[in-house]
Amino acid sequence: MTTRTPQGVATAVTGGSAEPLRGLLQDALLAGDEYAAAGVLFTALDEGLTVEQALLDVIGPVQAEVGLGWAANRLTVAQEHVATAVNDRIIAALAHRSPPPRAARGRITVACVEGEWHALPARLLAETLRLRGWRVDFLGAQAPTPHLIAHLHQSGPDLVALSSSIPTRLPTAHAAITACQAAGVPVLAGGAAFGTDGRYARLLGADGWAPDARAAAELAAGGPAVPPAVPHEPVEDLPHLADQEYTLVSRGRTRLVRETVDGLADRVPALRAYTERQRERTAEDIAHIVDFLATALYVDDDELFTGFLTWTAGILDARGVPARSLAPALELLGEPLRDFPRATRLLRRGGAALATA
Structure with a gap:
């Protein structure tokens, strides 16, 4: 000790x-x-x-x-x-070192997007808001959108603060944002998933974005005003989704992962000697690539995909795994997606980013 x-x-x-x-x-x-x-x-x-x-x-x-x-x-x-x-x-x-405020200045719901298990950033925000006099409903990690909306109807908060750390949750965050606004509650977005500059929060129609808990608390208290919620449909924010590439890639995820792992065994002979556990880990890595590819298609942002690949290369390098194994994986993913212009562009630029990383 x-x-x-x-x-x-x-x-x-x-x-x-x-x-x-x-x-x-x-x-x-x-x-x-x-x-x-x-x-x-x-x-x-x-x-x-x-x-x-x-x-x-x-x-x-x-x-x-x-x-x-x-x-x-x-x-x-x-x-x-x-x-x-x-x-x-x-x-x-x-949380119990400071007395509760005599009168709350309003009510805020703080929740993590469905599928988001990193709850500590949202917890820090919830406690900061309480310290500043707000009544806070902290829903914790992984709040399913239907349950979040039911809570909003029951509690009638002034604001929803949505947190997400992983960019692959952005499509789910988008659905949650539009659902909250349809319920008449403005949404303040925060967390690494929304970009260091809040670009994805704005893209997905959030009413406000904050880079950290202090900024979020100041925004809620009447700094730069959070505008009233404006109900809208997700496709109104992202007209490029009409090409169906995101939908087809996300729905074909299982097949894409399986075919890519099978193909890697032919291109990287060392994989043939992998244990079952090593093959599972390889499939998990490929699944992450497909998930980020789909998310990049959703927001139509090359940087989201190339940034993930270079980050992954660094992680693999730190663990003694050759990052060059990512290149053939991208090539194999490109074969069944050759008729998808945006996916092809992302895979090509991802390969270029790996080559220069």
């Missing part, structure tokens, strides 16, 4: 920088020491750190660093899961 000295925390707080606290918290998380991790933040609160600062300047950045550590193969999946679970418990404890 790790140990922490209050003096070290006090020095970090009085120094005016959250960075030393992040280091202390991350060390405790990676050691799996929940009590030491909580002690770091509770001592910091006693020394003058606010709960909002603890949430957004310490826990949030540390969680992001944990994710980067997993991507770089410095941390195992188990370590990442333990760190996330401990952070989640600490957030719950911090």
Whole structure:
């Protein structure tokens, strides 16, 4: 078990920088020491750190660093899961360090898009909004759209904050956005899935976008106004979907993955010696490529697909897997999609991005 000295925390707080606290918290998380991790933040609160600062300047950045550590193969999946679970418990404890507001300034529903399991960013937003006086309904991870809409009809919130970290959830997010607006509730979108500049939030018709929890809270409080919801159909936002390429690729996902994995065994002889588990992992990797290809077709954005491929190449490299194995996979995917102009363009540009990565 790790140990922490209050003096070290006090020095970090009085120094005016959250960075030393992040280091202390991350060390405790990676050691799996929940009590030491909580002690770091509770001592910091006693020394003058606010709960909002603890949430957004310490826990949030540390969680992001944990994710980067997993991507770089410095941390195992188990370590990442333990760190996330401990952070989640600490957030719950911090939520009761501040008294509830005497009168709520309004009501906001915070939810993750259906299929989105990364709930911690949305949890940080929910707690920040509560600290600022809002009544918050936090629906957590993976909120199915029909249940979200039923909740809106029952609770009548002023705003819905939708969170998504994975771009492949964008089609589902689009359906949720339009459904919420049809129910008369404006939507504020946030999370990595919507792009670092919010381009996909705007493309999908969200009423507002925020890059982080503080910006979202300020937007909700009356910064740049969130306009009233305007009901509309998804096809009105994305007329390019009329070519049916997205629909055909997403519906043909299982076949595309199977044929690509079978074809790779002929092009990459080493795959023939793979164990059943290795073949399953290969199929999972191909499935991710198909999912991102379909999503890029949905939003008609080459950068979404090429960015995913170069990121994947880095992940494979960190795990000692030759990234060059992605190139024949793209070629094989292109064969049954040769009559799909946009898909062909994406695969070609993806191959070019890999060649220069």
